[in-house]
Amino acid sequence: MNIPTVNNLKRVVIIGAGFSGLQVAKKLRKDKFQVVLVDKNNYHTFQPLLYQVATAGLEPDSIAHSIRNIIKKTKNFFFRLANVHYINTEKQKIYTNVGYLSYDHLIVATGSITNYFGNKNIEYFSFPMKSIPEALNIRSLILQDFESALLKKDDQERKRLMTFVIVGGGPTGVELAGALAEMKKYVLPHDYPDLDIQLMNIHLLQATSRLLDGMSKKSSEQAYKNLKELGVNIWLNCLVKDYDGQIVFMEKNKKIESDNVIWAAGVKGALIKGFLKEDIEHHRILVDNYLRAIRYKNIFAIGDVAYMNSYPSGPPMTAPPAIQQGNYLAKNFNLFSSKKNIIKPFVYKNIGSMATIGRNKAVCDFTFFKLKGFLAWIVWMVVHLVSLVGFRNRVIALTNWIIQYFHYNKSVRLIIRPFHRKKKNYLKKS
Amino acid sequence: MNIPTVNNLKRVVIIGAGFSGLQVAKKLRKDKFQVVLVDKNNYHTFQPLLYQVATAGLEPDSIAHSIRNIIKKTKNFFFRLANVHYINTEKQKIYTNVGYLSYDHLIVATGSITNYFGNKNIEYFSFPMKSIPEALNIRSLILQDFESALLKKDDQERKRLMTFVIVGGGPTGVELAGALAEMKKYVLPHDYPDLDIQLMNIHLLQATSRLLDGMSKKSSEQAYKNLKELGVNIWLNCLVKDYDGQIVFMEKNKKIESDNVIWAAGVKGALIKGFLKEDIEHHRILVDNYLRAIRYKNIFAIGDVAYMNSYPSGPPMTAPPAIQQGNYLAKNFNLFSSKKNIIKPFVYKNIGSMATIGRNKAVCDFTFFKLKGFLAWIVWMVVHLVSLVGFRNRVIALTNWIIQYFHYNKSVRLIIRPFHRKKKNYLKKS
Numbered sequence: 001m002n003i004p005t006v007n008n009l010k011r012v013v014i015i016g017a018g019f020s021g022l023q024v025a026k027k028l029r030k031d032k033f034q035v036v037l038v039d040k041n042n043y044h045t046f047q048p049l050l051y052q053v054a055t056a057g058l059e060p061d062s063i064a065h066s067i068r069n070i071i072k073k074t075k076n077f078f079f080r081l082a083n084v085h086y087i088n089t090e091k092q093k094i095y096t097n098v099g100y101l102s103y104d105h106l107i108v109a110t111g112s113i114t115n116y117f118g119n120k121n122i123e124y125f126s127f128p129m130k131s132i133p134e135a136l137n138i139r140s141l142i143l144q145d146f147e148s149a150l151l152k153k154d155d156q157e158r159k160r161l162m163t164f165v166i167v168g169g170g171p172t173g174v175e176l177a178g179a180l181a182e183m184k185k186y187v188l189p190h191d192y193p194d195l196d197i198q199l200m201n202i203h204l205l206q207a208t209s210r211l212l213d214g215m216s217k218k219s220s221e222q223a224y225k226n227l228k229e230l231g232v233n234i235w236l237n238c239l240v241k242d243y244d245g246q247i248v249f250m251e252k253n254k255k256i257e258s259d260n261v262i263w264a265a266g267v268k269g270a271l272i273k274g275f276l277k278e279d280i281e282h283h284r285i286l287v288d289n290y291l292r293a294i295r296y297k298n299i300f301a302i303g304d305v306a307y308m309n310s311y312p313s314g315p316p317m318t319a320p321p322a323i324q325q326g327n328y329l330a331k332n333f334n335l336f337s338s339k340k341n342i343i344k345p346f347v348y349k350n351i352g353s354m355a356t357i358g359r360n361k362a363v364c365d366f367t368f369f370k371l372k373g374f375l376a377w378i379v380w381m382v383v384h385l386v387s388l389v390g391f392r393n394r395v396i397a398l399t400n401w402i403i404q405y406f407h408y409n410k411s412v413r414l415i416i417r418p419f420h421r422k423k424k425n426y427l428k429k430s
Numbered sequence: 431m432n433i434p435t436v437n438n439l440k441r442v443v444i445i446g447a448g449f450s451g452l453q454v455a456k457k458l459r460k461d462k463f464q465v466v467l468v469d470k471n472n473y474h475t476f477q478p479l480l481y482q483v484a485t486a487g488l489e490p491d492s493i494a495h496s497i498r499n500i501i502k503k504t505k506n507f508f509f510r511l512a513n514v515h516y517i518n519t520e521k522q523k524i525y526t527n528v529g530y531l532s533y534d535h536l537i538v539a540t541g542s543i544t545n546y547f548g549n550k551n552i553e554y555f556s557f558p559m560k561s562i563p564e565a566l567n568i569r570s571l572i573l574q575d576f577e578s579a580l581l582k583k584d585d586q587e588r589k590r591l592m593t594f595v596i597v598g599g600g601p602t603g604v605e606l607a608g609a610l611a612e613m614k615k616y617v618l619p620h621d622y623p624d625l626d627i628q629l630m631n632i633h634l635l636q637a638t639s640r641l642l643d644g645m646s647k648k649s650s651e652q653a654y655k656n657l658k659e660l661g662v663n664i665w666l667n668c669l670v671k672d673y674d675g676q677i678v679f680m681e682k683n684k685k686i687e688s689d690n691v692i693w694a695a696g697v698k699g700a701l702i703k704g705f706l707k708e709d710i711e712h713h714r715i716l717v718d719n720y721l722r723a724i725r726y727k728n729i730f731a732i733g734d735v736a737y738m739n740s741y742p743s744g745p746p747m748t749a750p751p752a753i754q755q756g757n758y759l760a761k762n763f764n765l766f767s768s769k770k771n772i773i774k775p776f777v778y779k780n781i782g783s784m785a786t787i788g789r790n791k792a793v794c795d796f797t798f799f800k801l802k803g804f805l806a807w808i809v810w811m812v813v814h815l816v817s818l819v820g821f822r823n824r825v826i827a828l829t830n831w832i833i834q835y836f837h838y839n840k841s842v843r844l845i846i847r848p849f850h851r852k853k854k855n856y857l858k859k860s
Contacts, residue, residue: 002581004624041844041845042573042577042843042844059489059491059492059826060491060846061841061842061844061846064844064846066841066843066844069620069841073623078624081845098578098581132846133846136846143472147511148528151431151510190498190502190503191496191498392839392841393841395829396489396826399825399829403821403825409499409822411499411820411823412491412496413472413496414473414490414496415472415473415511416491416562416563416566417847
């Protein structure tokens with residue numbers, strides 16, 4: 001990659017333009033460092049709202065923001081669209097699909113990928129929701145299912161098409177289940193008057209004893225209650241064993257017939273080749289309290305891909321710690337460049353967590369208080385709007401939400417690129 | 431396809447939910463007819479704004495509108511997502527990828543497809559822009575080109591990536607050339623500060639002696655002048671002979687090296703199998719003055735696919751005649767159902783035509799007056815906004831335009847589904 005080298009300026013290469021990578025890239029002093037940001041997409045994805053893209057609430061373009069638009073004409077700040085295949089930690093080079101690049105300092109901010117816990121059938125047949133194309137696949141899938149259901153003569157086939165199983169009762173699963181239930185309530189009966197929408201079933205499967213396991217018990221109960229009211233079938237303490245594309249197999253011989261399994265049950269670090277076994281823990285890069293990859297002088301990891309051993313279990317794999325880590329690391333780099341002492345170890349400040357369940361319904365846990373219902377829902381919306389990158393995206397998202405609120409509608413139920421369902425030619429016993 | 435049959439109600443099947451199909455479907459009396467609308471997409475596309483999707487000005491979702499949202503719960507009005515493969519005019523049935531359907535009356539409103547005039551090389555290597563996925567391909571193409579250009583060491587290769595050739599100087603070609611020129615002027619220099627944007631070349635090739643051949647001479651000259659000012663290279667009286675993926679071959683041994691040829695040089699009717707040779711003229715369905723396919727009692731054709739012989743050259747293949755024909759046909763059907771006399775032959779009312787060239791620049795030809803410049807641009811915007819289907823789409827498009835106007839920006843320059851360029855393995859002498 002032809003990036004001009006500048007005398008006396010050390011080059012910091014950042015892999016990944018998610019929450020942490022973007023944050024550190026923006027905050028690093030470009031008079032002290034040459035910053036090269038590398039990502040496989042030319043846009044930053046606001047992942048917390050992917051579920052709204054999947055359920056036809058928002059167009060994909062309003063939760064994506066052009067990385068070059070963020071960088072604009074900043075001096076010594078470069079972006080390269082590339083897939084990083086390998087890091088040579090000795091030669092200090094990254095190797096990508098468009099050439100290699102040497103670094104003085106490397107910041108790995110590659111985020112996380114869907115974790116199928118080794119089950120190849122589930123990986124093959126279920127639908128992940130970690131990227132915009134994946135969310136668009138789910139949007140197409142839902143709409144194509146209903147178009148197909150209309151044409152089926154066999155009741156069982158029709159029911160299978162109209163049954164949605166969401167595995168994972170964290171914020172993603174809860175929000176997706178809520179949005180689907182609202183589609184069932186407000187949108188689909190109008191779109192498919194000649195279909196019995198009561199045949200539509202939404203199942204939410206959670207491995208532990210409560211939904212939103214990372215939040216307070218009160219919020220878990222509230223989410224459970226709200227989803228129940230919306231007609232979601234909630235299965236607690238429920239482990240999925242296998243899925244063959246038509247039947248979800250659970251423990252104790254329980255089964256659900258469904259053509260649509262959305263897998264939101266776990267993530268793992270998006271690792272790049274080049275690290276040794278001892279650098280990795282829990283499928284993430286092991287970092288010290290200064291976010292430096294252990295054993296390396298000039299490699300750092302932040303966000304979902306970084307694993308902090310010092311913590312009991314480390315900060316959660318969500319946006320707030322990622323942003324805090326990006327900020328922290330930039331500050332350290334900037335201090336270091338001014339030959340000042342670097343600050344104290346990174347400590348994650350839990351600013352709270354929240355999940356929305358549907359219209360007028362959300363739960364928020366903050367340090368000193370908790371919210372539920374309408375007020376929580378307003379707080380959830382404001383926080384998400386403000387966090388969206390770019391003025392345009394905020395305005396468009398808000399406009400969509402206002403119109404939907406008054407119209408009881410989901411406007412973007414468009415199958416723009418039809419999704420082709422995978423054939424059952426893969427099936428393996430796992 | 432299982433559509434319930436209703437006693438005493440004749441079934442009207444409409445193929446295509448473009449301007450004409452949607453219009454006739456909406457206006458037909460559902461107490462007198464059972465209406466079945468069939469389209470290969472579940473959305474209506476507002477084609478006049480495709481060029482803005484291609485040039486990152488609008489998200490695809492704001493020029494598409496869910497067909498089911500239009501129909502809502504209207505009784506005796508059905509939509510089916512299907513590709514029609516064949517019409518059996520004797521058995522009065524259409525055959526689709528999801529089954530067959532019988533009709534009492536058939537309205538063919540399939541629109542038009544890109545016309546490559548038989549040149550297979552051009553068809554293979556150039557980019558059409560008749561649908562939303564095609565416009566998104568062009569959006570990705572432009573952005574991927576610039577990302578690639580950054581990495582090229584060879585000047586010729588870089589220049590070829592940054593050269594855009596638009597073939598066809600009608601409204602589509604003119605609007606696309608203007609929008610690309612504005613990207614070059616306002617957006618790309620910020621996005622690619624380490625690239626010499628002056629290497630970017632935009633060529634507009636027109637077969638006849640003037641741009642916007644269907645408009646007044648004054649408007650042609652104005653468009654020519656405005657595009658020249660924006661730096662577009664305009665080639666008049668220029669016929670493209672071939673394109674091998676890298677070089678555009680024109681008459682008199684002229685050549686342009688370019689990786690990007692966008693083909694807006696012509697359209698032809700989107701025909702369906704089942705008609706006889708004598709039913710077709712100029713690759714469109716020959717209709718009488720009442721829009722009835724000649725030789726058939728109960729088959730009609732409207733919009734781009736319909737060819738009216740009685741006219742010197744028939745109404746142009748644009749939205750206004752399509753909408754007028756949809757309206758006219760619905761009125762005739764409704765009168766017929768009330769056993770009233772059908773109205774007089776269809777006459778196209780030319781309400782004028784317009785094209786925008788860029789920021790503050792457009793041309794409008796109306797019957798009694800012509801506009802150019804800022805006022806024409808405002809008129810162009812209002813007409814297009816009002817014509818967009820759906821309140822949400824209007825609000826979102828307007829919001830985008832306002833933000834772009836003040837920010838000199840194109841917000842949605844996102845490569846959401848990367849486009850994979852076709853390899854040069856196809857090349858044939860044509």
